[in-house]
Amino acid sequence: AQSVAQPEDQVNVAEGNPLTVKCTYSVSGNPYLFWYVQYPNRGLQFLLKYITGDNLVKGSYGFEAEFNKSQTSFHLKKPSALVSDSALYFCAVRGYSSASKIIFGSGTRLSIRP
Amino acid sequence: GAVVSQHPSWVICKSGTSVKIECRSLDFQATTMFWYRQFPKQSLMLMATSNEGSKATYEQGVEKDKFLINHASLTLSTLTVTSAHPEDSSFYICSARDTGRTDTQYFGPGTRLTVL
Numbered sequence: 001a002q003s004v005a006q007p008e009d010q011v012n013v014a015e016g017n018p019l020t021v022k023c024t025y026s027v028s029g030n031p032y033l034f035w036y037v038q039y040p041n042r043g044l045q046f047l048l049k050y051i052t053g054d055n056l057v058k059g060s061y062g063f064e065a066e067f068n069k070s071q072t073s074f075h076l077k078k079p080s081a082l083v084s085d086s087a088l089y090f091c092a093v094r095g096y097s098s099a100s101k102i103i104f105g106s107g108t109r110l111s112i113r114p
Numbered sequence: 115g116a117v118v119s120q121h122p123s124w125v126i127c128k129s130g131t132s133v134k135i136e137c138r139s140l141d142f143q144a145t146t147m148f149w150y151r152q153f154p155k156q157s158l159m160l161m162a163t164s165n166e167g168s169k170a171t172y173e174q175g176v177e178k179d180k181f182l183i184n185h186a187s188l189t190l191s192t193l194t195v196t197s198a199h200p201e202d203s204s205f206y207i208c209s210a211r212d213t214g215r216t217d218t219q220y221f222g223p224g225t226r227l228t229v230l
Binding site: 032034036041042043044045046049051090101102104105106107 | 120156157160163205209218219220221222223
């Protein structure tokens with residue numbers, strides 16, 4: 001069975017500092033991994049995904065994520081946080097089959113203080 | 115990225131009435147769309163998978179007669195909440211999978227349903 005864990009309900013970072021939002025996963029076979037961001041009363045916006053290839057994936061708004069197969073992790077990172085990055089972030093995993101459903105983590109609220 | 119639209123963005127209705135929510139993929143064709151429900155400060159709960167030209171697949175615990183899903187074309191899926199009650203009040207989000215170019219799921223902006 002597929003599962004995703006986001007161990008932190010909330011992450012607080014000062015503007016300009018680097019940020020990390022953690023995600024670990026469990027899936028049979030090779031995973032499709034995703035990060036989405038949700039602003040208040042809005043749907044989810046796609047940030048980035050990993051399917052294969054380089055372990056470091058670059059996405060929208062300066063975010064990147066590193067796939068670590070041995071640790072089954074896919075942490076989201078940004079070198080310098082902005083106040084506008086404050087939002088709810090979801091990690092998600094899907095199996096390779098086109099019939100696989102995407103499974104979401106519980107979400108991590110990122111708060112960037114000025 | 116690809117765009118998924120949802121209409122309406124919010125709706126308020128009386129208990130016992132039915133509400134239809136539309137989900138459209140604007141720049142790609144989606145044979146598969148998904149409907150989610152999100153409670154405050156919680157993650158998304160998959161309600162059903164909508165397949166173009168066939169019946170939707172509902173998740174365990176979701177009443178198919180209450181949440182009617184129709185996926186009549188490759189760009190449109192609709193969710194109808196029938197005989198709505200206050201407990202149906204929630205944030206409903208649709209998603210469409212772009213299997214052609216990116217094999218990525220894109221999400222609509224959501225519909226806030228309030229049943230009085």
